Amino acid sequence: xxxxxxxxxxxxxxxxxxxxxxxxxxxxxxxxxxxxxxxxxxxxxxxxxxxxxxxxxxxxxxxxxxxxxxxxxxxxxxxxxxxxxxxxxxxxxxxxxxxxxxxxxxxxxxxxxxxxxxxxxxxxxxxxxxxxxxxxxxxxxxxxxxxxxxxxxxxxxxxxxxxxxxxxxxxxxxxxxxxxxxxxxxxxxxxxxxxxxxxxxxxxxxxxxxxxxxxxxxxxxxxxxxxxxxxxxxxxxxxxxxxxxxxxxxxxxxxxxxxxxxxxxxxxxxxxxxxxxxxxxxxxxxxxxxxxxxxxxxxxxxxxxxxxxxxxxxxxx
Numbered sequence: 201x202x203x204x205x206x207x208x209x210x211x212x213x214x215x216x217x218x219x220x221x222x223x224x225x226x227x228x229x230x231x232x233x234x235x236x237x238x239x240x241x242x243x244x245x246x247x248x249x250x251x252x253x254x255x256x257x258x259x260x261x262x263x264x265x266x267x268x269x270x271x272x273x274x275x276x277x278x279x280x281x282x283x284x285x286x287x288x289x290x291x292x293x294x295x296x297x298x299x300x301x302x303x304x305x306x307x308x309x310x311x312x313x314x315x316x317x318x319x320x321x322x323x324x325x326x327x328x329x330x331x332x333x334x335x336x337x338x339x340x341x342x343x344x345x346x347x348x349x350x351x352x353x354x355x356x357x358x359x360x361x362x363x364x365x366x367x368x369x370x371x372x373x374x375x376x377x378x379x380x381x382x383x384x385x386x387x388x389x390x391x392x393x394x395x396x397x398x399x400x401x402x403x404x405x406x407x408x409x410x411x412x413x414x415x416x417x418x419x420x421x422x423x424x425x426x427x428x429x430x431x432x433x434x435x436x437x438x439x440x441x442x443x444x445x446x447x448x449x450x451x452x453x454x455x456x457x458x459x460x461x462x463x464x465x466x467x468x469x470x471x472x473x474x475x476x477x478x479x480x481x482x483x484x485x486x487x488x489x490x491x492x493x494x495x496x497x498x499x500x501x502x503x504x505x506x507x508x509x510x511x512x513x514x515x516x517x
Contacts, residue, residue, distance in 0.1 A: 215402035216298045218308040219511050220247070220318050222490060223408030223501065224483035225453075226419045230263050232408065232507045233311040237271040239508045240307040240515060245297055246275040247312030250452040252290075255281045255438035258431050259454040261422070281442035281449030284372045287320040294321060295400050307515065310401075315365065315489040319392075321401040322495070326391035331383045339375045339382075344446050348374055359387035365489055367482060369456045372448045404514040407490045408501040412483065419479050423472065426454070435462055453478045 221236065223229050233244050246252065250260040254277045262276050274297050279285055298308040310321065343351050348371050355377055356363040366373045377388040384391070435458035442449065450459050454475055461471035490496050497514070499507050 215399045216295065216302060216308070217515075218298055218310050218321070218401045218403040219515060220310045220322070220403060220405045221408075221507070221511070222247070222311075222313060222315070222318055222405060222496075224410055224415060224486040224490075225261070225313055225479060226415055226422055226483065227408040227410035227501045228504075229311050229313070229408060230261075230267060232501075232504050233309055234267060234270050235504045235508050236309055236511045237307075239512055240309070241305070242307035242309040243272040243274065243297075243301045244309045244311050245294055245301075246273070247294075247310045247314055247317045249285070249287075249290075249312075249314040249317065250455075251276055251312065252279045252285055253277065253281055253449040253452070253455075254279060255441055255449060256434060256452070256455055258426055258429055258434050259458065260452060261426070279449070281438055282444060282447045284448035286376075287316050288325050290317055291320045291325065291400055298401060308401075313486050315486065315493075318405060322399055322403075322405065324397035324399050326388075327395045327397055328380055328391050329384060331379045335379050335383055336375065339379050340371075340446075343371050343375055348451070351375070351378060354378065359389050361389045362387065365485060367451070367453060367478070369451050369453075371446060371451050404511070405493060405496050406507060406510055406514075407493075407496045407498050408507070409498040410483075410487075410501040412480065412487070414501070415483055416480060419483065420476055423476055423479065427472070432458060432461070435459065453482050 219236065219240070221229055221233055236242055237244060248260070250256070251262045252275060253260065257277055263273055268276070275290070275293060294310065301308045310318065339351070348369050351374050352363060352368040355374055358381055359377055362377050380388050380391065431454070435455065438449070439459070439462060445459060445463070450456060457471050457475040457478065460466045460474070461468060466474065497510060499510055
């Protein structure tokens, strides 16, 4: 095993070598990532679309300050609740970071559970024509007036494959998929299958094979720990910063349920029950998405040494 990276920035057009560590929520990616960082002189880059938000470190299970002190971490908790981030913008930031990490002789470790993010890096981005801002505004007004579930149901009819991959409360992605269909006449899924750019990065996609039966008690225990650690106080503080239910940061699991409780729409027990149910459903969707990836290397979540060994064996520079 080599601990030094020999990357040269001379051939920047080629995909950048990285290691991707994915898996469903609650599968133990953080602990595995820290062990990989030790073995490969690595730096961790966030690949989770919820963990970018600054107001929700507890609710979105971002690495703790102690964990971040173990090795450099990037793209965690940097975005205000009111702002959205596209997979393309995220990929641009990751590419710049990966290049810097490689030039230092270190290993970029992409860690998270957002399949679209990994797909964007490893397989390129869909070359979708620009969409008229007026269309975006009209759909945004509709989703605010009718609610995300209504438009998600529409998306399920016209693009069921993409609708199954996103949360019914994910306003940003629902609007994006519907505006692309209306503007181009083709569903979002078609563009991602037929009009892709060149990959930005290359490397193994390691996935923690955590079945739902293994995950369920852990997700319930993690949720209770979050609530005991002040998740609702975190949501109250976030509401003071952003009193807009339609803001992108509020669409994530945990954030949406906490907001419903704070607005008086559900009781605390209902909030917890919905939060746990939606978390389980999200984990199921993540597993389904990653199982469809032919390049995925499935590894036992509790065997951290095995994950590290797999990463070291596949790290080619």
